[in-house]
Amino acid sequence: MSISILCHGDSITRGYYDHGWKHHPYSRKLGELLKDHFHSSITFNITTQGINGETTASMLKRLEKTFSETKTKYDCLVVLGGLNDLGDETPDLIAQNLCDMVVLGRKNVKNSCVLISVPNCYPDRSYSKYREAKDAVNKRLKEYVDKQNGSLTPRVHFLDLTEHGLDFFAMDDKQRSLIYDDNIHYTPEGYDLLGSAVFNVLKSDISV
Template identity: 30%
Template sequence: MQSPLRFLAFGDSSTAGFCNYGLSNHPYAINLFSSVNIPIIIDQKGIPGECVVPSMVKRLETLLFDEYSPHYDWIIILDGTNDLGYRKSAEKIFNEGLKLMYDMILERKNQNTKLSVMTVIENGYYTPEHIHDKQRQILNEMIRNYVKNYQDQNRICLIDLDKYISYHSMKDINQRKAIWDDLIHLTAAGYDLMTNIIFQDIYNKINQQS
């Protein structure tokens, strides 16, 4: 019998599936591998409102290095939105936050945990042309470059959500209402869309390695 793959879904409100103004949650992780017959265990660790720097870095370190922490085959990281909202620079978010977490996972000896990272999607407040959105775009390029330049491509996977989930370029208003709950968070249908994107990229990676 095949041993289950264990996943950690780690991040902020987008990982928690925050919707309906916090009255409900619909995490992408709940249906991540429901369409295929692969035994998995998923630990969902999303905290709404949390920033990468420094809170999330410390939380991940505590989780990974606790003696009772399980071994994770895959860790999925999605965060940065709250830091950007507080006007932190892309360089600070990446160098003092995301990169530290990525390295923390990939440099653990004898673990061979695979890392899946996601870019940050746009929000309804600022168009891609707005000066306040530029840091998000820079951050996403830093995330893409980290994955592209990592030496062992078997251990890392980029899920470029920014290329698949849009707000301002979505001309169909009904479609926008269907997947966007407010100017930052998605609806349950929006998180299901996210689930499909994440699943396909990770499933393709698993099949490549089989």
């Protein structure tokens, strides 16, 4: 049995750290945990589509292209984006683009779609309007997922990163230095936490 997962997003999905000289995508940890959990009963094929600096509008167009051109039949879609939009776009537009990716996913994947909250980070501390806009986006994303009928397939999940150990404001300086590389992107340890969070959401949707 084989399960195909598409991880779609911006530099966070790509695993950007060390000023972009290195990459450690969360999909690595996700794959390791899935393999350990299901042992040899399932083969996992994970595609990582992360582009540095990409906005949600561009992400949506790219996802449309992926589904229209690829021969792969994906079982799960994971979407993470929004950080690159916050200085220029309204919260409503950002949230709509992210939700539209899930709408597109539900038409093209078999098992489930995971919509991840826009990560909090250092700029939230310095710019109140930035943080307020991000909070508004995440509220809208959660409301959208809550309205979905959980009995339908593919299922839709909202993954709030602040509930999975990735909350910039709940950490002391020592924790932040371990998890955050540049106060926006994560270190490999931070990306592994993200991969673990996605695993905890997806594992219940995968059956042998």
